[in-house]
Amino acid sequence: MIDRIPEPTETEIETGRLLFAGTCDFFHGAQTTDQLPDAGRPEVAFAGRSNVGKSSLINGLTSRSRLARASSEPGRTKQLNFFNLADRLTLVDMPGYGFAKAAKAVKEDWQRTMFAYLRGRTTLSRVVLLLDARIEIKASDTEVMDLFDRAAVVFQVVLTKCDAIGPTALARKQREVEDLCGKHAAAYPDVIATSSETGLGMERLRAELARLALPASP
Template structure:
């Protein structure tokens, strides 16, 4: 289990309270910004709550645009956190409102980013805590292992479960990925709506990127 001191949690709170801005959305690998800052990326099924989690981390309601239309994130979206690091929103997967060709293009864009981004420190793979890992997540897990990018499972919407159920799902999920080569051996349990687990996830990201204030 990841443990953080009160000082680490407070430093991360201060960091993520600094200005966060949308930089750009990239539809082609050639459009990516220069790799001059540490980055962490967020991936997951299209309705898993990526936008809500990113907004929760920075304490803003509309930095990342949430949508009722699954699959709206069809680009690699970059957000700058006070010139210290970038938060990267990867295209969602597991949605059906697109042609097979479109889906393949978005998946390939995400894969190209994962393979070639030297400043990428970790990918946070979001999983709905109510449902756990599904077959549709296997392709993402395989792609992350193949790219040899460190990734950590983040369970979302934990407030929708009864007390103890989210932790049990965390243990079950950790066991399911324990033999995957690139999986970080800790599952974060979060609720963007209630703020549960957000301070610790901020501290995790700050530690992972090596950002200091």
């Protein structure tokens, strides 16, 4: 079992709220690594299986309804989408993985592109890896964790859709994921349970990510 990170203080929660209440706008899309924008602000990338609730989480964090848009066809979005958060942090919406209908060559191409981004992006501070609390951990999830280990990129697991299961099942799922993270060198020792519907965990996640942002202007 990995050690838990202390709960954020009221000051840290307010810092996170202020950051994510700031302007947040899409500014770049990249389908290949040679299309990436110039490195600048610290970046936090969001990764997860198709339909894990990634767009809903990003929208919930920023209190916007349509900042990140989910594709109607799982696995259809193939580009990295970059958002400027208050000129202090860049949020990166990564393409979903694990889409069943995709050909093997498409999946391998996704992995090559994502690995190149993860390994070579000097401003990438953390990857937020989303796992659906309602379903079992898939092979593609552990494969992506291995990918983060090889790329030496810190990743933090966030459980989504936690309002859909009871407290006992959620506690069991959180222990399972914490045990799994303990086996990965690149895993950040804090698994956060969230719900885009109820707001569960949003304050805590905002506070955590605010630690990675540039300082606020005086």
